Amino acid sequence: MRDHWKNYQTRWHLLEPPLRPARDVVDAIVAAVGEQSSNVLLLGVTPELVESFEHLTAVDKSAEMIGALWHPAKSTQVVRHANWLDMDDSFGRYSAVVGDCSMNALQSAGEIDTLVRVVSARLVDGGTFACRVFERPDEPITDDDLRIGIDGATHGNFHAFKWQIAMSLAEQSGTPVRVTDILSRFNRLFPDRESVAEKTGWPMEVINTIDVYEQSDMSLCFPNRQEFEQHFAQGFREFEWLACGTYDLAEHCPIVVAKS
Numbered sequence: 001m002r003d004h005w006k007n008y009q010t011r012w013h014l015l016e017p018p019l020r021p022a023r024d025v026v027d028a029i030v031a032a033v034g035e036q037s038s039n040v041l042l043l044g045v046t047p048e049l050v051e052s053f054e055h056l057t058a059v060d061k062s063a064e065m066i067g068a069l070w071h072p073a074k075s076t077q078v079v080r081h082a083n084w085l086d087m088d089d090s091f092g093r094y095s096a097v098v099g100d101c102s103m104n105a106l107q108s109a110g111e112i113d114t115l116v117r118v119v120s121a122r123l124v125d126g127g128t129f130a131c132r133v134f135e136r137p138d139e140p141i142t143d144d145d146l147r148i149g150i151d152g153a154t155h156g157n158f159h160a161f162k163w164q165i166a167m168s169l170a171e172q173s174g175t176p177v178r179v180t181d182i183l184s185r186f187n188r189l190f191p192d193r194e195s196v197a198e199k200t201g202w203p204m205e206v207i208n209t210i211d212v213y214e215q216s217d218m219s220l221c222f223p224n225r226q227e228f229e230q231h232f233a234q235g236f237r238e239f240e241w242l243a244c245g246t247y248d249l250a251e252h253c254p255i256v257v258a259k260s
């Protein structure tokens with residue numbers, strides 16, 4: 001099995017929203033927590049969020065992702081190589097915790113519950129948690145929907161399409177979804193990549209980013225709205241959902257804002 005994030009960062013330059021946070025998303029997260037937020041904890045090393053907060057502690061468990069993406073501009077920005085689930089009192093407390101789809105990168109529903117409780121414990125009273133999520137739609141995505149995604153007249157980008165495969169798998173066999181299953185499903189439904197590229201206009205090197213899932217040891221979680229709300233209730237009494245952006249699949253990538 002391959003370490004997923006070690007390989008993932010080598011394809012970074014080929015990624016775009018929904019896999020990267022669009023400008024609107026970054027602006028909405030900054031607005032939700034306040035630009036002057038004194039002390040921000042970032043779940044991951046998302047460059048667009050790093051550059052948005054002057055006083056920031058980023059936490060990531062992948063040395064390779066930190067090595068590739070961590071380029072702080074200020075001495076008040078620090079990184080810690082650690083698992084989010086292990087962030088105990090030694091990590092201190094923060095006025096805000098932010099992330100870009102960090103919850104979806106966890107390996108089980110139980111881990112999401114744990115992270116919600118950890119995040120809540122790391123916030124000062126009145127602190128804010130703001131995080132974009134990939135939300136599985138209530139209306140299941142069918143194989144016919146996926147075929148229309150290739151054969152239809154209009155096309156979103158490949159990453160949005162790949163996430164629709166993942167969300168349909170999550171609906172059929174339950175979340176979490178093994179990323180090797182996303183690759184197998186794509187290869188089974190669309191064995192001719194040249195034809196896919198021709199019909200959609202997707203560059204072959206972008207389509208081939210899906211091969212990073214080959215032999216990967218990773219799963220991704222795609223809860224629906226109701227499931228996310230059950231998770232957030234583990235640590236927060238109040239939360240709201242912000243729809244944000246016009247990028248491909250933005251309708252399934254809201255931002256949750258929760259107050260401690």
Ligand SMILES: C[S@@+](CC[C@H](N)C(=O)[O-])C[C@H]1O[C@@H](n2cnc3c(N)ncnc32)[C@H](O)[C@@H]1O
Pocket residue numbers: 005019020021043044045046047059060061062065082083084085099100101102105106
């Ligand atoms: C934040 S998530 C989602 C990707 C996101 N869209 C971005 O722009 O960074 C990706 C990062 O989470 C990190 N990660 C995943 N699970 C983690 C965990 N349990 N503890 C710490 N870091 C974790 C990975 O190493 C990776 O760098």
